[in-house]
Amino acid sequence: MATTGSAMRHTFVGDAQRMLSQSSLFSSETCREIATSVSTASEVYDVESVSYSEDISHWASSSTQVAACSFEPGTPEDVGIALRILGQTNTPFAIKGGGHTANPGFSSTVGVQITMSRFSDVVYDSTAQTATIGAGLIWDNVYMALEPHGVNVVGGRVSGVGVAGFTLGGGYSWLTNQYGLTIDTVQAFELVVPNGTVLNVTETSSPDLFFALKGIVTRFTLKTFPQTKVWGGFITYTANVLDEVNLATANFAANNNDPKAAILPTYNHLLGQPGVSAILFYDAPTPRAGIFDEFLAIRSFTRDVSTRSFSSFVQSSHATATSGTRAIFNSISLTNYPLSLLQSIVNESIHWGENLPDSVFFISYDVEPFLPTLFTHHMTASAYPPDRTRGLFPLNIYYAWLSSEDDELVHDAIRTSAKTLQAHAIADGQSDIADAAVYPNYAMFGYATGQLVWCEPTEVTGDQSGGRPGERYGSCWRFQVLISFRRCNLSLENVGDNVHEDAKS
Secondary structure (H helix, E strand, C coil): CCCHHHHHHHHHHHHHHHHHHHHCCCCCHHHHHHHHHCCCCCEEECCCCHHHHHHHCCCCHHHCCCCCEEEECCCHHHHHHHHHHHHHHCCCEEEECCCCCCCCCCCCCCCEEEECCCCCCEEEECCCCEEEEECCCEHHHHHHHHHHHCEECCCCCCCCCEHHHHHHCCCCCCCHHHHCCHHHHEEEEEEECCCCCEEEECCCCCHHHHHCCCCEEEEEEEECEECCCEEEEEEEEEHHHHHHHHHHHHHHHHHCCCCCEEEEEEEEEECCEEEEEEEEEECCCCCCCCCCHHHHHCCCCEEEEEEECHHHHHHCCCCCCCCCCEEEEEEEEECCCCHHHHHHHHHHHHHHHHHCCCCEEEEEEEECCCCCCCCCCCCCCCCCCCCCCCCCEEEEEEEEECCHHHHHHHHHHHHHHHHHHHHHHHHCCCHHHCCCCCCCCCCCCCCCHHHCCCCCCCCEEHHHHCCCCCCEECCCHHHHHHHHHHHCCCCCCCCCCCCCCCCCC
């Protein structure tokens, strides 16, 4: 690993050169037209600007493309102006919230990169018990802004995750067992529809559009909940105690009924060895007696567990350690985590850790047990989850590597691993997961829309959503664009004014 830095720089330079040649195909006229049309609250940057480099940058370097220019809108109205120009000029574009997507091209482009970083406000309304949050923020910012008020929102579990894509994709949180997914707590979207109109969309004002969201979200209004200090933190375990960790995890998944308690064990292969990094969480200053005793009794390599603020807890996870490398997520949905499946996860981490090239330096499998009632907190129909009659627990598979030459090999490996583990779970009795929706925020590119969300073909009209008058759009419209947009240079005109939002933000 001594050559990691030089390898990363070499890979980035090679990628940048290839992407620059692509972006040269697009005229800079669109960038100049946007720059001269928007207000002084917004700015367009060219490739020589430091702001441009920040705007196109993503948490995973494999998700970054070299755009013709970057655009930082400062008002919803300027977003609308840019959308109209992009449609008229047939220019490809992408929208980046927090930039945490691992799918290549999902929030990046060789056209115009729209970066939402100027939408960075957090406004707490104590009367309505809501927080209105800018689409350019990461959850760390939100938690710290709300802490002085003694409240919190249902948001991301680890440091560095963006608000926008996380919310729009569903949002599994430390508070999900108590309050549902993040999307279940949304009260309103400030939405710029493709014709440039700015709308405040709620479930009552426009239920169809609220369901089949279509446009660019600039702000989210979420329910808030009282928040005290919490107990929890990060523990690492070495290979010699994996059997004990497996047993503790399986017992917690099967027996926990306390909605304030949650765990997130990650089975890793790093530096040639398997191991586990586990996050324990309890939504109170002191956990219920005995609830984490099995984990705490196991001999650990490192341990950082205490009573602390919620933001301190989230930042204890070291989740940004692989930031800047090539990366990909994949996932399957489960209804439980029995001991036999956990052993299979260990076997998969060891197999791929030992058989992929040296460029692949980090293999991980996030085990995410929740209470089976997690989808019952909000019973209104939603695209995700498509079915609220059963709880689905995601398994997040994540690989990180250095060389772009290994992209296809890694992508094939992570697909194979997901299929292997799904087949094991089905054979072990989870037959109902064969057609279970995959959590969109972990889903690797290539899934059909129907594998992610509930779909029906006639939900929203162009008149309602800013598209072509009289046309109708499917209720899974937004997710279809998420999956397919990266493969096409689509314009607002030729897809009925469709745009796409950062899949993982």
